[in-house]
Amino acid sequence: MSNKAGIPQGTRDFNAVTVQKRQYIFQTIRTVFELYGFQPLETPAMENLDTLMGKYGEEGDKLIFKILNNGLDNPAKKDQIIADFDKILEGKNNKGITERALRYDLTIPFARYVAMNYGQLTMPFKRYQIQPVWRADRPQKGRYREFYQCDADVVGSHSLLNEVELTAIYATVFQRLQLPVEIRLNSRKILAGLAEQCGGLDLMVPITVAIDKLDKIGLEKVKEELLQKGLSQSQIDLIEQYLNIQGDHTQKLAQLTTLMGNNPTAQQGIDELAYIIQYHQQKTGSTLVIDFTLARGLNYYTGIIFEIKAVGAEMGSIGGGGRYDDLTGLFGVPNVPGVGISFGVDRIYDVLEALQLFPEAVQKGTKVLFFNLGEAESQRAFALMQDLRERGIAAELYHEPSKFDKQFKYAEKKQVPYIVIIGSTELNAGTCIIKNIVSGEQTTISQNDLANQLF
Amino acid sequence: MSNKAGIPQGTRDFNAVTVQKRQYIFQTIRTVFELYGFQPLETPAMENLDTLMGKYGEEGDKLIFKILNNGLDNPAKKDQIIADFDKILEGKNNKGITERALRYDLTIPFARYVAMNYGQLTMPFKRYQIQPVWRADRPQKGRYREFYQCDADVVGSHSLLNEVELTAIYATVFQRLQLPVEIRLNSRKILAGLAEQCGGLDLMVPITVAIDKLDKIGLEKVKEELLQKGLSQSQIDLIEQYLNIQGDHTQKLAQLTTLMGNNPTAQQGIDELAYIIQYHQQKTGSTLVIDFTLARGLNYYTGIIFEIKAVGAEMGSIGGGGRYDDLTGLFGVPNVPGVGISFGVDRIYDVLEALQLFPEAVQKGTKVLFFNLGEAESQRAFALMQDLRERGIAAELYHEPSKFDKQFKYAEKKQVPYIVIIGSTELNAGTCIIKNIVSGEQTTISQNDLANQLF
Numbered sequence: 001m002s003n004k005a006g007i008p009q010g011t012r013d014f015n016a017v018t019v020q021k022r023q024y025i026f027q028t029i030r031t032v033f034e035l036y037g038f039q040p041l042e043t044p045a046m047e048n049l050d051t052l053m054g055k056y057g058e059e060g061d062k063l064i065f066k067i068l069n070n071g072l073d074n075p076a077k078k079d080q081i082i083a084d085f086d087k088i089l090e091g092k093n094n095k096g097i098t099e100r101a102l103r104y105d106l107t108i109p110f111a112r113y114v115a116m117n118y119g120q121l122t123m124p125f126k127r128y129q130i131q132p133v134w135r136a137d138r139p140q141k142g143r144y145r146e147f148y149q150c151d152a153d154v155v156g157s158h159s160l161l162n163e164v165e166l167t168a169i170y171a172t173v174f175q176r177l178q179l180p181v182e183i184r185l186n187s188r189k190i191l192a193g194l195a196e197q198c199g200g201l202d203l204m205v206p207i208t209v210a211i212d213k214l215d216k217i218g219l220e221k222v223k224e225e226l227l228q229k230g231l232s233q234s235q236i237d238l239i240e241q242y243l244n245i246q247g248d249h250t251q252k253l254a255q256l257t258t259l260m261g262n263n264p265t266a267q268q269g270i271d272e273l274a275y276i277i278q279y280h281q282q283k284t285g286s287t288l289v290i291d292f293t294l295a296r297g298l299n300y301y302t303g304i305i306f307e308i309k310a311v312g313a314e315m316g317s318i319g320g321g322g323r324y325d326d327l328t329g330l331f332g333v334p335n336v337p338g339v340g341i342s343f344g345v346d347r348i349y350d351v352l353e354a355l356q357l358f359p360e361a362v363q364k365g366t367k368v369l370f371f372n373l374g375e376a377e378s379q380r381a382f383a384l385m386q387d388l389r390e391r392g393i394a395a396e397l398y399h400e401p402s403k404f405d406k407q408f409k410y411a412e413k414k415q416v417p418y419i420v421i422i423g424s425t426e427l428n429a430g431t432c433i434i435k436n437i438v439s440g441e442q443t444t445i446s447q448n449d450l451a452n453q454l455f
Numbered sequence: 456m457s458n459k460a461g462i463p464q465g466t467r468d469f470n471a472v473t474v475q476k477r478q479y480i481f482q483t484i485r486t487v488f489e490l491y492g493f494q495p496l497e498t499p500a501m502e503n504l505d506t507l508m509g510k511y512g513e514e515g516d517k518l519i520f521k522i523l524n525n526g527l528d529n530p531a532k533k534d535q536i537i538a539d540f541d542k543i544l545e546g547k548n549n550k551g552i553t554e555r556a557l558r559y560d561l562t563i564p565f566a567r568y569v570a571m572n573y574g575q576l577t578m579p580f581k582r583y584q585i586q587p588v589w590r591a592d593r594p595q596k597g598r599y600r601e602f603y604q605c606d607a608d609v610v611g612s613h614s615l616l617n618e619v620e621l622t623a624i625y626a627t628v629f630q631r632l633q634l635p636v637e638i639r640l641n642s643r644k645i646l647a648g649l650a651e652q653c654g655g656l657d658l659m660v661p662i663t664v665a666i667d668k669l670d671k672i673g674l675e676k677v678k679e680e681l682l683q684k685g686l687s688q689s690q691i692d693l694i695e696q697y698l699n700i701q702g703d704h705t706q707k708l709a710q711l712t713t714l715m716g717n718n719p720t721a722q723q724g725i726d727e728l729a730y731i732i733q734y735h736q737q738k739t740g741s742t743l744v745i746d747f748t749l750a751r752g753l754n755y756y757t758g759i760i761f762e763i764k765a766v767g768a769e770m771g772s773i774g775g776g777g778r779y780d781d782l783t784g785l786f787g788v789p790n791v792p793g794v795g796i797s798f799g800v801d802r803i804y805d806v807l808e809a810l811q812l813f814p815e816a817v818q819k820g821t822k823v824l825f826f827n828l829g830e831a832e833s834q835r836a837f838a839l840m841q842d843l844r845e846r847g848i849a850a851e852l853y854h855e856p857s858k859f860d861k862q863f864k865y866a867e868k869k870q871v872p873y874i875v876i877i878g879s880t881e882l883n884a885g886t887c888i889i890k891n892i893v894s895g896e897q898t899t900i901s902q903n904d905l906a907n908q909l910f
Binding site: 005006020023034035036037039040042044046047048051065066067071097098100102115127132134136145157168172278279281332365366372378379382383392393394395396397399400413 | 460461462463466467468469470471474475478489490491492494495496497498499500501502503506517518520521522523525526552553554555557567568570571572577579582587589591600601609612614616617619620623627733734736786787788819820821827833834837838841844847848849850851852854855865868869
């Protein structure tokens with residue numbers, strides 16, 4: 001193998017089977033998005049560096065793939081370029097070297113698009129976007145440097161009906177994928193209220209950061225962390241009571257109301273959850289779960305937050321989202337609220353694979369292979385094949401008059417279910433032999449009946 | 456407008472209408488590719504720099520978008536990085552700065568893939584690939600820095616049946632797009648024969664380069680160029696006779712046979728064209744044209760070459776391709792022959808737009824907007840809407856109980872054909888008002904009849 005024939009770490013080639021399975025996931029999600037009135041948007045793979053830098057935190061900035069400006073091999077520019085390049089080393093602006101970067105997520109390009117087109121868009125604006133993003137993360141199992149994101153957002157509306165709709169989209173998509181999931185809901189307002197009850201909003205970050213780790217490290221370690229963060233035993237007790245709330249929707253909300261006293265922020269969050277529950281229609285496969293331990297790391301969420309957990313699969317969240325107050329402020333258009341959800345397509349793929357939930361029909365291949373048994377025969381076969389294709393049947397004619405077994409092997413390797421044989425005898429008789437490779441069964445029929453036989 | 460909210464020169468955002476029209480083109484081509492037994496392949500946006508450099512000529516190398524390595528803001532690396540950077544200025548290897556680059560076309564990544572997986576692939580291997588590519592070209596009308604390519608190739612077979620199939624694919628795709636085209640064919644072997652008749656194969660490049668310009672500069676200028684290139688008057692006369700060959704397929708091939716005497720190379724090309732013609736089935740809209748003035752710039756073509764011209768549109772070629780002898784030699788797997796075609800999707804889009812050939816149905820939007828007239832009303836509307844969505848009807852519920860005209864405007868702007876109104880009267884009566892926005896016609900029906908009414 002030539003050492004040239006490799007691909008960059010953390011990237012993947014997708015062969016036919018994989019592409020088709022991924023298309024099945026994309027198409028299922030796309031169809032549901034459009035049933036709910038969301039419209040597609042596609043943005044360029046590259047954005048101006050300014051658009052991306054500073055939006056993902058210091059760590060995020062480091063993981064953005066930057067694109068080298070062209071024309072750098074121009075000696076005339078050397079000094080200026082070296083100077084600019086020194087700036088990279090100082091982490092400063094470095095336009096001489098790089099002005100563009102690869103999309104790191106779909107949210108910032110969407111915000112940039114909304115800001116650019118704000119006047120023209122019909123509000124509330126509902127868009128979905130299914131495109132790859134690139135991150136210079138350390139590649140590891142299940143983490144890639146190129147992967148697809150699949151987002152739906154509504155901007156320009158504070159209405160909770162949007163959260164209701166997005167919850168229904170999750171339920172519908174996973175019902176169609178026949179993948180049982182828990183749709184977990186919480187509200188950042190409840191977490192804010194908890195922080196207030198603990199003594200102040202300034203405690204919200206340490207509290208949510210600690211709660212966020214509950215699945216991984218367990219309650220005791222969470223309490224230790226809170227202690228280290230300087231929370232008092234009574235505060236930690238309150239948080240423990242909060243985390244231990246159990247029961248059905250009504251019981252949970254009632255217990256929380258009691259626990260939170262009359263904290264108005266928490267009460268808002270509780271009312272919002274109650275509103276969504278009342279609208280929610282149970283769909284086969286999906287369960288709506290109120291999960292007070294759900295925190296979502298991202299600080300820009302301000303209201304309802306979502307997370308999707310596949311049932312019966314060893315896998316982290318396969319989707320998530322939430323409400324945010326200000327999408328486009330960074331791009332000069334303030335006060336555009338919104339709410340959005342995302343599907344983790346790579347993880348959904350792995351779960352469907354593990355649970356063997358991909359339908360057979362997803363793998364569309366050639367249905368009929370015509371054997372090639374000479375010039376006159378293949379001309380006849382070609383005409384018949386074109387007729388099948390006109391009727392939507394994928395068909396091939398073997399490319400040369402090779403030995404039978406060679407043509408057989410080709411059909412087997414490509415898992416073609418039917419082969420059609422037209423030798424000199426059949427050519428003269430106007431017939432053809434049709435053989436089902438799976439059953440081995442074979443019959444001679446009139447060439448005119450071939451199409452009907454295959455439907 | 457904040458100056459941050461812009462996109463890089465030569466890139467585009469695609470809004471819903473544009474995405475849907477583009478999907479219509481992609482889907483039409485994809486469907487035909489699969490009917491012909493071609494299977495999808497997707498490769499990463501980034502390739503190793505080694506994979507791409509030196510494959511597109513000196514000019515091409517300059518137009519490759521290179522990706523800056525990460526971690527360059529590490530002062531410890533400074534000296535090494537500066538040294539590496541100096542190498543960029545000398546146009547040398549510069550791994551310290553950049554090891555990856557963006558895909559420049561789909562052919563080289565395909566070749567890289569075939570070389571990497573040669574043992575596993577079933578030959579002949581038929582793949583199609585529809586993905587964006589990136590080029591640091593000077594942006595201008597109809598030329599972008601990010602654009603889609605749409606290729607189908609067969610590798611591992613010398614059989615002319617592949618050329619027959621690819622010709623049929625072109626005819627079928629443009630028939631389905633209802634776009635009249637000329638499928639122009641020639642053979643590099645004929646051009647080689649012409650060069651031999653003119654005195655030697657070394658004349659092939661100057662001759663093809665000159666002929667390639669015929670459309671743009673005209674016969675006289677082509678002759679001047681050939682003269683400057685040092686061809687004799689008698690050689691130029693031969694080329695002029697060649698370029699002036701007219702008539703139907705048979706006449707053209709007969710005249711060429713005479714003109715080329717017994718030149719075996721040319722005769723091979725002539726026989727190959729005759730073979731393809733004999734298989735070709737006329738499809739509505741497409742005409743097969745033997746075009747001896749067709750040369751195709753690319754030197755790696757060795758046999759039949761294709762070019763597609765839209766009829767009745769001011770537009771260059773909207774597709775092209777040809778046969779090549781050695782796809783993967785550069786990646787250590789020699790002697791893999793193949794033949795491929797490509798569709799120029801951006802140009803096809805512009806032509807379909809100009810000739811207004813996009814079907815109405817391409818623009819799928821929301822079909823029904825439920826007005827929001829209060830909490831109880833919207834809960835009823837929501838239930839009805841979910842029923843419509845289950846049946847595949849795209850529907851929306853206005854996000855808040857606003858004034859009638861505001862909800863109307865939303866429906867109009869989004870071109871929603873039907874609105875459904877459930878006020879307190881209808882709620883109690885179990886009815887709803889359904890209004891066709893286009894005709895203005897409105898009727899009150901039972902809520903149970905709504906779905907049937909809309910089918």
